[in-house]
Amino acid sequence: MRKSNLYWSITDGWTMSQRSLKHIFREPESLLMAIGLPVAIMVMFVYIFGGAIQTGTDYVNYVVPGVIITCAGFGSSLIAISVTQDMVGGLFERLRSMPLLPSSLMIGHVTGGFIRNVIATTVIFLVALLIGFQPNAGFLDWLGVIGLLSLFMLSLNWLFVAIGLIMKSVETANAxxxxxxxxxxxxxxFVPTETMPVWLQAFADNQPMTPLIETLRGLLIGTPIDNNGWLTIFWFGSLLIISFIISGAIFKRRKKE
Incomplete structure (x- = not known):
């Protein structure tokens, strides 16, 4: 019986995901950077600037959600570089001559990037606990944290896939x-937005990262969430859908070139 396109999408996507996972462990530099940079930022802010920043709670508790988002963002950005490298390096043309769906290349990068982010985020949490982070989240709160972080990572992963497909060189993809x-x-x-100049506070309060961070902070340490949870779902749910559609459209255009 002839297999459906969905079947081949899943099996080929898994094949390319395995390729991405092997790259993570065979070339661990990207994973180390995705972990090392956020850890360095967290330690620097907690031990150098933390004593001078008043947040109403221990600064390590305040800063951890932002560090986690920074970590996930950096890990996802590596996808753009990898996708561009595959496109300009000839892998895409090679896939055309193989019994694999070329679109599985995108699925592999998204899956590999997601797993790399999960590993890096877990390490960040462990380091945060070692330097004094004290979450008081319950079971449902942790489920909310996992769900929002997964939505954030997947939306950024697909966004950076689209960027990687557009760029013509690794350097421009990185920039x-x-x-x-x-x-x-x-x-x-890293600091309460009310400490910023008025013009900058207006931007900080109304860009997507702030509601995400405030929601994670509320789930982890019990600060008010208000409507930030719904704003987070709206921002990054929309980004995920739009990035997925745009990635598919760009990929189809590249197939015809």
């Missing part, structure tokens, strides 16, 4: 990820 990686620094990740 194109910078605006998204910079957003956590202009949010409530």
């Amino acid at each position: 194109a990820t910078f605006p998204m990686l910079f957003l956590p620094y202009i949010s409530s990740a």
Whole structure:
């Protein structure tokens, strides 16, 4: 009996996902960078700047959600570089001559990036606990944290797939990820937004990273969430859908070139 396109999408996607996973462990530099940079940022802010920043709670408890988002964003940005490398390096053309769906290339990068982010985020949590992080989240709160982080990672993964498909060189792909990686620094990740100049506070309060961080902070340490949870789902649910559609459209266009 002839297999359906869905069957081949799943099996071929798993094949390319295995390829991405092997790259993570055979070339661990990207994983180490995805862990090392956020850990360095967290330790620096907690031990150097933490004593001077008043947040109403222990600074380590305040800063951990922002560090986790920074970690996940950096890990996802590596996908754009990998996708561009595959496109300009000839892998895409090679897949055309093999019994694999070329679209499985995107699925493999998204899956591999997600697993890399899960590993890096877990390490960040463990390091945070070692330096004094004290979450008081219950079981449902932890489920909410996992769900929101998964939504955030998948939405960024597909966004960076789209960027990787557009760019013509690894260098430009790397540069194109910078605006998204910079957003956590202009949010409530490291300092309360009310301490910022009025014009900057307006941007910080109304960009997608702030409601995400405030929701994670509320779930982890019990600060008010208000409507930030719904805003987070709206922002990153929309980003996931739009990025997925755009990635598919760009990929189809590249197939015809």
